[in-house]
Amino acid sequence: MxxxxxxxxxxxxxxxxxxxxxxxxxxxxxxxxxxxxxxxxxxxxxxxxxxxxxxxxxxxxxxxxxxxxxxxxxxxxxxxxxxxxxxxxxxxxxxxxxxxxxxxxxxxxxxxxxxxGEVHRIDVGEVNGRMFLHKVVIGMIPGVAAGREYIRGRQDTSAKIGFLRYLFRRLARSKRIAVVIEPRSGQRRIERVQALAVSSNAYDEGLGQFFSRQNLDRGTLTLYVLRHFGVRDFLRLTTEMLLGRWRNDEALTVESVKAVTINTRKDLIKVMFDGEVETMRTPLVFTIRPKALSVIVPASTATPAEAA
Structure with a gap:
């Protein structure tokens, strides 16, 4: 056989x-x-x-x-x-x-x-020696993601309403944290943020698009710094994403980098790592590995990465 x-x-x-x-x-x-x-x-x-x-x-x-x-x-x-x-x-x-x-x-x-299917190659992000495919997030977002676990697999209305209540309580009570941001080619700075994310390549703007990427082979990381994120910010950003014009929001800065180090006062911090909440040791050292992963994609559609 x-x-x-x-x-x-x-x-x-x-x-x-x-x-x-x-x-x-x-x-x-x-x-x-x-x-x-x-x-x-x-x-x-x-x-x-x-x-x-x-x-x-x-x-x-x-x-x-x-x-x-x-x-x-x-x-x-x-x-x-x-x-x-x-x-x-x-x-x-x-x-x-x-x-x-x-x-x-x-x-x-x-x-x-x-x-x-066709074979294509895409970039892979790396943080402290571990690979990620989407993004790594610190700040208040991992706490929100942890709350999501309570309703995983549940479709009833009461579970969804309960999660929304939990979300808005987190937004109302969340505090900013001090982070040290040091791009490989850039100036070291300290910022107070409510959330910070590093993604493999960049998320696209577009009508109705939520955290989607068309290009996965540009060889860059994208740094998203959210300085404040209250209930009003959440509602405004959600609306802007639906309308496809969120990158210039007043609370957000976006920066393309090849490598960046993120540090905090804590030795251990909660992160959302490709959608899963876990604890990582600081500093967080991010790099990008261009076209390091071979993937199979449908042949009948325009693909986000160049052929191998």
Whole structure:
């Protein structure tokens, strides 16, 4: 029997997977229906790091992250600089990278596009030696993201109303923090901010666009500094994003950098790392690795990265 072309790591606990009942059998049937040879790893009792190691040891040239942004980031970190490519079956709640790469959010369509997919290379951000695909955020935003976990997987109105109440309380009570910002090519400065984000490449402006990127291969980081973020700021920025003109907001500054170091008075701080809240040690040293990750994108759409 010929070696498989795809090694699928399925996170059955991801948002869409758990809600729609996606199983290894369902995924395997979709690959078979499209004439694609695949091994599907749905071993939820095994640590993700061990499952990724098995994927890397397999002969399959393409490794598929069937899960949310956390699964995708963990797998991408292992694939950076390797001769295997990352493919995505978006099963998470946000699916940020899948949207940026124009991957269909419907499982059947996403598998079908793999049959004609193309290999492209995208940039990868790095902070303190760890890879990220979207952004790293400090300040009040990680606290808001932590509150989101209470309603993950819940669709009832009471949960959504409860989260909005939590959000507005956080906005009303949030305090600014002092951060030291030191770009590699720029002047060291101290600012008081309510939130600060560093993203791989830049988020686009456009009607109705929320944190989407068309270009993932420009070889730059983008620094977003939010000096104040109360309820009025939240409502104003949300409206500006809907209208596609948020970059010039009075509370926000945007700066393109190749590398930047962020420091605070605390040795350990909460960050939102590609959508997941965790603790990291300061200073945070950010760099960009241009076109370090090989990804599979649909052939029928304009892609955000140049061909390999």
């Amino acid at each position: 010929a070696d498989p072309s795809y090694y699928v790591i399925l996170n059955a606990n991801a948002g869409t997977a758990s809600a729609t009942g996606v199983t290894a059998e369902v995924v395997a049937a979709l690959f078979e229906a499209n004439g694609l040879r695949a091994v599907v790893d749905a071993r939820s009792d095994r640590a993700l790091v061990d499952r990724i190691a098995d994927a890397m040891a397999s002969p399959a040239p393409m490794v598929v992250a069937a899960g949310g942004d956390g699964t995708i980031t963990a797998l991408a970190e292992a694939l950076v600089g390797k001769d295997k490519s990352l493919a995505i079956l978006p099963l998470g709640t946000v699916n940020a990278l899948a949207k940026d790469l124009n991957v269909p959010l419907d499982m059947a369509s996403a598998v079908a596009t793999l049959a004609t």
